[in-house]
Amino acid sequence: MIGGRKFKIWLVSTCAVLAAFALYKMFGDTGNIQISKPDYKNILDTNGIPVDSNSGRIGQAKVGDVGKASFRTVNPKTRKLERVIGFEKVLHKTGDEWQLDKPYMNVYQENIRCDIKADTGIVEIENLEGAKPSAKQAVMKGNVVVHIHGQGKRSDSFIYLNEVAFDNDRSMLWSKDDITFVSQEAELAGKGMEIVYNNATSRLEFLKIKKVDYLNIKDIVKNADVKTTEVINEPNDLVKSSEMIASAEEPQTEIQQGEPNETASRKEDYLCLFRDNVRIEYKEEVVMADEISITNLMLSQKKEKSKKGQQQSAKSEDNTLVEKKKETNTNSVEKIVQPSQPAVETKGNVIATVKCDGPMIIRPVNAKEYEEIKPAKFKGFNQLNSAMRKTLGERNLLIAEKIKYNIETETADANGQVELVFYPQIQTDTGKQKVPFIIAAAEGAKFSIPDNQAIFFGDVKGVFVKQTDSFEEQNIFYGSKLIADLAEKQESKDVMASSDISHITILGPNVRLESIKTMGETKLSHARLKSERIDYDRLTENIIATGKGKIEYSNTAQNLRQSSGKNKLDKPCFTLAEGFTKLVWDTNTMHVRATSDETAGIHIGYLPVLETGYGPRTTVDTKQIDIDYYEPTAGRTELKKLVASGGIVYHEQGGNEFAGKELNYDAIEEYMTVNGSEEMPCMLNGVFADGIEYNLKTGTANAVLGSGVGIMPVKE
Numbered sequence: 001m002i003g004g005r006k007f008k009i010w011l012v013s014t015c016a017v018l019a020a021f022a023l024y025k026m027f028g029d030t031g032n033i034q035i036s037k038p039d040y041k042n043i044l045d046t047n048g049i050p051v052d053s054n055s056g057r058i059g060q061a062k063v064g065d066v067g068k069a070s071f072r073t074v075n076p077k078t079r080k081l082e083r084v085i086g087f088e089k090v091l092h093k094t095g096d097e098w099q100l101d102k103p104y105m106n107v108y109q110e111n112i113r114c115d116i117k118a119d120t121g122i123v124e125i126e127n128l129e130g131a132k133p134s135a136k137q138a139v140m141k142g143n144v145v146v147h148i149h150g151q152g153k154r155s156d157s158f159i160y161l162n163e164v165a166f167d168n169d170r171s172m173l174w175s176k177d178d179i180t181f182v183s184q185e186a187e188l189a190g191k192g193m194e195i196v197y198n199n200a201t202s203r204l205e206f207l208k209i210k211k212v213d214y215l216n217i218k219d220i221v222k223n224a225d226v227k228t229t230e231v232i233n234e235p236n237d238l239v240k241s242s243e244m245i246a247s248a249e250e251p252q253t254e255i256q257q258g259e260p261n262e263t264a265s266r267k268e269d270y271l272c273l274f275r276d277n278v279r280i281e282y283k284e285e286v287v288m289a290d291e292i293s294i295t296n297l298m299l300s301q302k303k304e305k306s307k308k309g310q311q312q313s314a315k316s317e318d319n320t321l322v323e324k325k326k327e328t329n330t331n332s333v334e335k336i337v338q339p340s341q342p343a344v345e346t347k348g349n350v351i352a353t354v355k356c357d358g359p360m361i362i363r364p365v366n367a368k369e370y371e372e373i374k375p376a377k378f379k380g381f382n383q384l385n386s387a388m389r390k391t392l393g394e395r396n397l398l399i400a401e402k403i404k405y406n407i408e409t410e411t412a413d414a415n416g417q418v419e420l421v422f423y424p425q426i427q428t429d430t431g432k433q434k435v436p437f438i439i440a441a442a443e444g445a446k447f448s449i450p451d452n453q454a455i456f457f458g459d460v461k462g463v464f465v466k467q468t469d470s471f472e473e474q475n476i477f478y479g480s481k482l483i484a485d486l487a488e489k490q491e492s493k494d495v496m497a498s499s500d501i502s503h504i505t506i507l508g509p510n511v512r513l514e515s516i517k518t519m520g521e522t523k524l525s526h527a528r529l530k531s532e533r534i535d536y537d538r539l540t541e542n543i544i545a546t547g548k549g550k551i552e553y554s555n556t557a558q559n560l561r562q563s564s565g566k567n568k569l570d571k572p573c574f575t576l577a578e579g580f581t582k583l584v585w586d587t588n589t590m591h592v593r594a595t596s597d598e599t600a601g602i603h604i605g606y607l608p609v610l611e612t613g614y615g616p617r618t619t620v621d622t623k624q625i626d627i628d629y630y631e632p633t634a635g636r637t638e639l640k641k642l643v644a645s646g647g648i649v650y651h652e653q654g655g656n657e658f659a660g661k662e663l664n665y666d667a668i669e670e671y672m673t674v675n676g677s678e679e680m681p682c683m684l685n686g687v688f689a690d691g692i693e694y695n696l697k698t699g700t701a702n703a704v705l706g707s708g709v710g711i712m713p714v715k716e
Contacts, residue, residue: 015157015183017270017362019146020195020207022107022114023164023173083107087121096125096136103140113149118142118164126168138166148183157183164193171197171205179209187216190360204270206363212274215354269365271295276358277376282351285396289403289414290375295365296408375401378417381438394434397421400445410449418445418456422501424464437464439482456482460506470633471524477513477534479506487538504536508547528552531583543585548598550578556609572609577625579603590640592627601646616653620644620663639667647680656701658692659683670696 070086088102103121107114119142126136146159162177173195181188192210197203272294280287378401384392401416418441423434443458460482466473487502506513511534517524532547553575579602580594596602601623608615623646630640642665644650650658660674660682674692676682682689689703 015148015154015186016159016181016188016207016272016360017204018112018114019148019157019159019181020173020204020362022105022112022116022146022148023195081108091120098123098125113151115147115149116140116145117147118144136168140164150183155184157181157185161193173197185218187214187218189213189215203364204362205367206361208362209360211358212354212356212360215360216350217352217354219349219351269296270362271365273361273363274354274356274358275361276356278354278356278358281353281355282395285398286392287398287400287403289400291402293402293404295404295406375416380417380419380440381421381436394423396423412447414445414447416444417442420445420454420456435464435466438462439484441482452486454484454486456484470636471517471519474516474518475514476516477506477511479508479511479534481507483507502538506534508532513543513545523556525553525555527554529583541587543587545580545583545585547581549580549583549594550576551583551594552576574607574609576605577602580625590629590631590637592629593624595624604644616655618653618655619651620648622646622648622663641666648674650674656694657683657685658694658701660692672696 070084072081073083073085074080075082084106086104087100089100090098091101092099100121100123102117102119103123104115104117107116118140121138121140124137140161141163144161144164146161148157148159150156158181160180160182161175164173164175166173173193175193176191178189178191179193188209190209190212192208194206194208194210196205198205274292276290278287278289278292280292378399380399381389381397398414398418398420400414400418403412403414405412420439421436424437425432425434439456439460439462441456441458441460445454445456447454458480460477460479462475462477462482464475466475483505484501485503509532511531513529513534515525515527517526529545529549529551531545531549533545535544535546536542537544554573555575556572577594579596579598579600581597583592583594585592594602601621602625604620604622604625606618606620622644624644626641626643626645627639628641629637631637642663644663645661648658648660648663650656650663658674659680660676661680662675663672664675665672672692672694674682674684674694676690682691684692684701684703687703691704692701693704694701
């Protein structure tokens with residue numbers, strides 16, 4: 001889903017487009033037909049060929065009993081063989097309606113080599129005066145098999161139907177029965193098919209499988225040779241050697257080597273849609289949407305083919321292959337028109353399964369929207385029923401209203417509301433466990449495989465809940481935009497290792513990160529970090545807040561570690577730190593550093609909470625603050641050390657005032673010292689001193705070798 005894995009649904013989609021084209025062409029425009037000569041060597045008297053008033057016709061010619069006849073379509077411009085249509089024999093003829101035994105067709109196109117056959121067929125031939133004959137209506141019945149020969153890395157594919165019908169007037173081909181697609185790369189099962197082809201523009205308008213039961217995408221073993229059937233006779237060579245080729249006097253159109261025809265490329269760009277409760281399931285990931293589309297099917301194939309051609313141009317030709325090809329070209333025509341059905345390959349593990357309640361639709365990318373739908377009401381992870389959540393398990397999950405995947409650029413756009421759920425592994429009192437981390441956005445997301453990046457837009461919110469025997473910790477972040485840099489999975493004890501996320505950036509305005517700890521109905525603590533930008537790096541496990549920021553902290557529950565000091569700074573309290581322009585939180589060393597480029601610097605306010613109300617307020621103003629903390633028990637943090645530097649002013653409401661260069665506070669010993677310098681002299685309640693020592697247990701502050709009178713008035 002987001003781990004850099006390429007989407008493979010285009011494999012079956014591309015083959016479906018090609019098969020649809022072949023099926024339509026089998027019944028569609030017959031082009032420049034060349035009729036093969038029937039074998040009369042065993043017929044002594046040509047009068048023995050019965051011809052009656054009910055015989056079928058090709059143009060003005062009546063056709064009697066014909067066995068193993070074939071019709072060849074040659075491109076009048078390129079003089080290449082494009083199609084061979086044939087049958088074993090005509091079972092029955094009534095006027096222009098023929099009932100055929102074992103009809104078949106072989107298609108030779110630039111992007112497809114395809115064979116089609118069935119047990120029987122019924123064709124109604126339309127003979128208009130002055131026009132070439134064509135099939136007006138046709139039905140193929142019984143064991144209809146479409147064999148698409150593999151090209152390059154794509155293996156052979158097969159489509160199985162019980163019956164397929166064609167109507168030339170409506171330019172439509174359809175089947176109401178089950179349809180099955182099988183290849184080494186994919187398997188599809190569904191019911192009902194419709195194909196509409198535009199003769200004027202020579203393109204497929206749409207292919208629709210009305211109900212998709214499932215689509216399995218299989219993983220082919222790496223470095224294994226892809227099995228493709230031998231294509232007997234290269235069609236171009238066959239036409240050159242055939243007696244039934246169009247006249248050699250016809251002008252031959254040269255193929256221009258140059259820039260590709262953009263108009264032609266656009267015609268061949270297709271997209272594939274899956275609709276209505278679509279679910280793509282991987283072993284460790286699931287994608288859910290009301291609509292999923294895959295675009296630029298054919299353009300991606302051309303790009304891959306061009307790349308492969310460039311690679312092969314640097315290599316010498318395989319002499320063995322050339323000799324084998326020459327030998328193959330000497331085979332008879334009959335071997336083309338009678339393809340045998342090979343055994344279906346079923347090797348390869350299923351790596352993904354696509355299911356949906358609605359249809360699969362394939363249409364040109366530049367066509368007008370076909371059957372535009374309004375997505376169903378969005379259901380996030382927490383709105384899914386218990387049965388669905390049990391089915392999903394602890395697999396990473398992407399939920400969206402609509403998803404569009406572009407094969408050419410390898411990017412995916414999720415439109416509307418979107419949620420990404422993954423399961424980082426954390427350490428708890430009872431050991432390691434996986435808990436859901438949910439990232440939600442109101443205005444969609446974009447995923448890029450080349451950039452290994454995911455971007456979420458609009459009212460972004462992330463929720464991570466950690467449950468222990470002692471407390472519940474809820475971590476939430478908010479922003480306008482989130483950028484997640486992705487990495488391949490690694491074997492690691494890292495808390496984020498299972499998420500494939502290496503770096504997260506949350507952008508504002510109004511970026512904030514909140515952490516709330518509760519025990520039952522009692523709130524133990526609440527921390528809030530606000531900034532213009534927040535970054536998390538998985539490698540260093542650092543959280544960095546950039547831009548003018550603020551930290552608010554409340555710890556209203558009674559501290560379990562009692563202290564004799566009246567002024568201890570880690571009592572139940574409300575704390576505020578604001579004015580910093582950068583904050584770095586090292587979660588490994590449990591260290592926080594905040595710095596400020598502003599003239600006013602950082603302001604820290606501390607308000608203790610007593611049983612009788614609020615205690616005296618304490619403030620510190622400085623340029624940099626360093627905090628070390630520790631966890632005496634799992635899930636409970638306490639201040640270990642605080643250092644304020646770059647100039648400090650410390651003030652207690654109704655108590656002491658200190659000034660100096662640096663303040664050090666040891667929370668465990670409950671002891672504070674203040675140092676000065678020539679530029680920033682140390683002062684205790686307005687009196688100069690070389691240093692200050694403050695025992696918070698006794699409330700006693702002493703000057704060290706002090707001298708002179710300060711600029712601050714002495715407290716009375």
